Amino acid sequence: MKVLHKGDIFEQVFINEPGVDLHIVQEAGSRVKIHIINLSSANNNIVIEQAGKGCETEIYALAYLHGEEQVTTETHVKHAVGGGRSNQLIKFVLDDNARGRFVGDLKIVPDAQQTEAHQTNRNLLLSETAEMRTQPQLEIYADDVQATHGASTGQLDESALFYMQQRGISKQKARQLLVNAFMKEVIESIPDTAVREQLLNTIDGVVE
Template identity: 75%
Template sequence: MATMVLHKGERFERVYVNEPVDLHIVQEAGSQVKIHVVNVPKDIKDPKDFKDLKDVRNTIVVEQTGEGCETEIYALAYLHGDDAVTTETHVTHAVGGGTSNQLIKFVLNDTSRGHFIGDLKIAQDAQKTEAHQTNRNLLLSEDAQMRTQPQLEIYADDVKATHGASTGQLDESALFYMQQRGIGKQKARQLLVNAFMKDVIEAISPQNSAIREQLIAHIDSES
């Protein structure tokens, strides 16, 4: 794993789509990181043809070593067949006054497996840190599996930190509502799945609008 140092005030922003991600970023004061990690079938219309999501491991390590850093991490995995994706994030606030936001989502079909490991550490000196970690997972098959391991270590006392992890199924009442309007069950499911995934995609910055539009079209193409 290569280490990247972001010097004072620098910004690093990137969207990784089906690329191996193994990042170690050291942030100096006032620097900004925004990362999207997206694992989706290449051809969403026939996801079973896509063979590249077997034992994918995404590793993101970020250390805030100067004051006032910003870190945003978004990850989306849309899994089918026997896909298996592990995403791990290790965010350390060594110095105070920084923010970190993480939104990690998995959608699991068939016998796919997802694994999220999220370490969030706020050191004793990192006062006035604001850190949020959210992991939401949608299980679309009884045979799919999700493991989620958030781990928070907070040693400072004047911080704002939240974390939440939930794994659920599609909202049956929303499905019925859509069917009652004549929308077939499969299509209704797809609309709900797309809606679940959309906020991660929509968080991609306008300067990456080409890839953002491509992904929105990609996930909409089924419905």
Template identity: 80%
Template sequence: MKVSKGDIFERVFVNEEVNLQIDQESGSHVKIHVINASFSITVNQLGEGCHTEIYALEHLRGEENVTAETHVTHAVGGGSSNQLIKFVLDDNSRGRFIGDLKIAQDAQQTEAHQTNRNLLLSEEAEMRTQPQLEIYADDVKATHGASTGQLDESALFYMQQRGIGKEKARQLLVNAFMKDVIETIGDQYADVREQLLNTIDGVVE
């Protein structure tokens, strides 16, 4: 599909597999959220000054197996992209993130960020992360980071020391981990955002 000059394409997919190939014309804006589903999203910034945002939150349980795949290409300069992909893996679940980010030689003054954070809640869960950056332009600002860890034991103990049961403490920490992805959902999808925030956050603030 094509997002025309200056247009905005914004979508939130919940529990729905996503397969998208998008060409962006100059000044267009793509903002996609995927919640709890496999996806493959390819975005080509073909015009100047495009903006691309891809956010994903994958909370996996049981035998679930989810692959998140992004291929973002900055063919032309002056654009920006931001990706935040988070996995929470429980039980025997499997997660995989493949993230290709390419900044072509002509794509000067591009700003591109790719972040993948994963939380393992069980010994059996497994996460594979394959970020791949190809940067051919020299005047760019690009960052990427990938990390996979477990719940912070010292935070768990701190909460237990205040009387919060271990399970509830774990839940609060997991919710805190997931929250920032959901909070990036725009007002156009405010109802979905609030519903998701409510399901992860039982306590009204």
């Protein structure tokens, strides 16, 4: 367990780790910003507790999987004190027989008024045999809060693919453009430009 003291900042990008296991307790005014990028199998478990006022937590996770690869990402975010903010954006892109699983446990205790908490899970299935399981669990016991969550799983937009083909773009390249567009939101939120660029190059390679 890691304790972030008043005003501490924990910012980290995890790329292709077989598993990220983090347990962080945030004291007042501390900030967490993590990115987890998986291009192969992994198990991630992120536990965050906002124990002091005015904390910020940002969790971004992206998994892009092929073959028999599997990723499970669990997030457990607890607002034990009010006035904090958390934002989670979790995306999976699954091709072939890949499996994805997201468990998103978000808790706001009765006294944690004026909390702002958002959780978004978006998944893209590129094959008939890929599979995604999503289990959002929201426990919100305070009434004066701003909390949103959404989960959706879909396929590539056929009409967009045809539109691009009609302009001379091969179907494969069109797929690549759409997949990259889907992943961009997570990648572009990485603060370090060099890391971002390197990642975009890696992903282009995977798609081609």
